[in-house]
Amino acid sequence: MHIPPISYLKGPKTGxxxxxxxxxxxxxxxPDYRQSRIPVSISRLMxxxxxxxxxxxQALTRTKAREAFIDFSEATMMTFPNGLLTTAEVKEKLAAHINIDGEMDLAAILESGQVSLIDHKDRSYSETINEIIEPYRKIKDGPLFINTGMPDWDLLVKQILHHRFDAMIGRPGEVFEAAKTLNMQDKLLYLPIxxxxxxxxxxxxxxxxxxxxxxxxxxxxxxxxxxxxPEFIQLRLDRMPSGMHETYLRYRSKAISGEFPKTN
Structure with missing residues (x-):
């Protein structure tokens, strides 16, 4: 998949x-297996x-629906979950929907109709998020803007920072790297759901x-x-905000000790 900044199949950053x-x-x-790489969108992959x-x-979320046609390996990596990527102005507007732990009530936000959110066609986030957003994916001119095809993260980040859309559902690693290339990483906020x-x-x-x-x-x-x-773990650290490194490394210790948590 060509999904800058997490995967490059063309251009100067290829590979x-x-x-x-x-x-x-x-x-x-x-080395004992004959394997080849093919470019494919997530929709085509499914x-x-x-x-x-x-x-x-090698990087799929595991859901009950996918288990019907996919066999999953041991977990490849830990990552921060999908959240809302937005700006300080939007966070202030939605303050009533943020709890004491700084977590956003996604269901309440969508029901309120106060914000426009970028969603990605056929993307599976988590069972909790999928259940909340699925009804809104079917509503024409609703609060979700469905991005089709390969995400252009640079463009999507610009649309949020320039207030064409209020927020995007996504993982901080993939989105903050795009903001970094635009020198706008300090203007983008990650809000847990x-x-x-x-x-x-x-x-x-x-x-x-x-x-x-x-x-x-x-x-x-x-x-x-x-x-x-270490070289495998560093690939993750190089692509997330430095303020998240300590938390990530704390969870990493579970993987090193053979206690990688099992989830569905």
């Missing part, structure tokens, strides 16, 4: 995104997996089928080894 560099390390750990094509991706975990997990996933049985076992083994290596 230098987080997912590109992670995939390099994963493939290098599985279609191919449902059709049973022999295809995998009520009901979300303090952190979430991403998994490698392959379409179901007899073809993947041995591969999934070897893939999980490789991931368990990789996710504790």
């Amino acid at each position: 230098k995104g987080l997912l590109n560099l992670q995939l390099d390390q994963i493939l290098d750990s599985l 279609e191919e997996m449902k059709d049973g094509r022999k295809i995998c991706f 009520q009901g979300e975990a303090k952190f979430s997990l991403l998994y490698a996933g392959c379409s179901k089928g007899e073809w993947n049985k041995g591969y999934m076992k070897d893939l999980s083994k490789a991931i368990i080894q990789l996710r504790s290596r």
Whole structure:
């Protein structure tokens, strides 16, 4: 997927995104398998997996719906959960919907109709967020603007900072990196969403089928080894605000000690 700034398949940064560099390390750990890379959107990826094509991706959220057609590996990495990426002005406008822990009530915000939010077509955030936003995805001219195709993070960040839209649902790592390239990282805020975990997990996933049985076992083994290596962890730290490093590293210790939390 070409999803700057987390994946580059063209241009001067080709192969230098987080997912590109992670995939390099994963493939290098599985030399006995013949593997190739193909560019594909998340929508097309889901279609191919449902059709049973022999295809995998290393950074998927794990949901009950996806478990029907995807086999998941051990967790590849921890990441901060999806939240609202917005500005100080919008945060002030929505103060009534923020609890004492600084978490935003997404359901109340959407019901109020006070804000316009950027959503991404067919993207699965978490079961909590998916359940809240699904009815609004079907409403024409509702509070959600559905971004189709590959996200252009630079453009989306500009639209928020220039107040074309109020906020975007997303992960801080992918969005703050785009803001950094625009030298606007100090103007963008990350607000956690009520009901979300303090952190979430991403998994490698392959379409179901007899073809993947041995591969999934070897893939999980490789991931368990990789996710504790400093060079693998540093890829994440390099792509998130420095103020989040301490919290991320605290959770990292669980992975190193073999206590990677299990979630669905």
